[in-house]
Amino acid sequence: MSEIIGDGKVVSLAYTLMVDGEAFEEVTEADPVEYLHGKENIVPGLEKALAGHQVGDQLQVTVTPDEGYGDYDDTEVIVYDLDDLPDADQLAEGMVIVVEADDGFLSEAVVMEMDDETVTLDFNPPLAGKTLTFDVRVIAVRDADEEELEQGIPHSLELDDEYFDDEFDDDEFEDDEEYDDEDEA
Numbered sequence: 001m002s003e004i005i006g007d008g009k010v011v012s013l014a015y016t017l018m019v020d021g022e023a024f025e026e027v028t029e030a031d032p033v034e035y036l037h038g039k040e041n042i043v044p045g046l047e048k049a050l051a052g053h054q055v056g057d058q059l060q061v062t063v064t065p066d067e068g069y070g071d072y073d074d075t076e077v078i079v080y081d082l083d084d085l086p087d088a089d090q091l092a093e094g095m096v097i098v099v100e101a102d103d104g105f106l107s108e109a110v111v112m113e114m115d116d117e118t119v120t121l122d123f124n125p126p127l128a129g130k131t132l133t134f135d136v137r138v139i140a141v142r143d144a145d146e147e148e149l150e151q152g153i154p155h156s157l158e159l160d161d162e163y164f165d166d167e168f169d170d171d172e173f174e175d176d177e178e179y180d181d182e183d184e185a
Contacts, residue, residue, distance in 0.1 A: 003141035005053050007038030010154045012140035013050075018133040032139045039152040043068045046134055055138050063132040072129030077112065077122050091119055099123075 005011055012032040017025040027033045035041035037050070045067025049059065065071050082088040091097065095111045099121065109121035148154050 003054065003143070005037055005050050005138065005141055008144050008149060009037045010034055010140075010142050010144045010148060011037055011050065011138065013136055014139055015134050015136040018135070019127065019130050024127075029137065029139055034154040034156045036144055036148055036152060036154050041153060041157070043132070045132075046136070050136070050138070053138050055141055057138045059136055061134045061136060063134065065129050065131065068130065068132050069125040069127040070129075072124055076124045077120060079118050079120050082114075082117060082119055085119060088119065097121070 003009060012034050013027065014029040014032050015025075015027050016023055035047075037047065040047070043063055045063030046061055048067070049061040049063075053059065085091070085099075091111050091114060093111050093114060097109055097111060098106050099109050100106055107123055109123045110126070111119060112122050113120040144154065151158070
């Protein structure tokens, strides 16, 4: 008997995403995407539509902005002085950049416009305000293991160990005050 999609299941999908009548993204059966159902790894509208389905099912799902990436929010378009952005001379229209807020929070933004003094950044998700149409095929469904349930993501979405070491010990590095004192010398 095939596994049924529900909370706590790791689901593998192949799909074509259509936006404004054009193919936006394609994920093939040879390289499917995985998500952990019930943990908001994918847009809510698609996750809701997949509940109760099983391996081999094919469906077309239309997701409105409120169940996708949200409505487009004009207040998320912000004009900055070029002097306020590091490496402003490297920016170009259409570029996606990461901006750090005063509290350390990182956000992606698209460079919309630039002139000699300012840059306009759009912090909306690229698909905000768009109706999404997914042609989906369920490739596999399995129970998540304890680690996946604890982390809220399937193993396939974990960060590469090459870049992140679970054994990291910040005691190996000098205290910030000691470092600052050495810099002043």
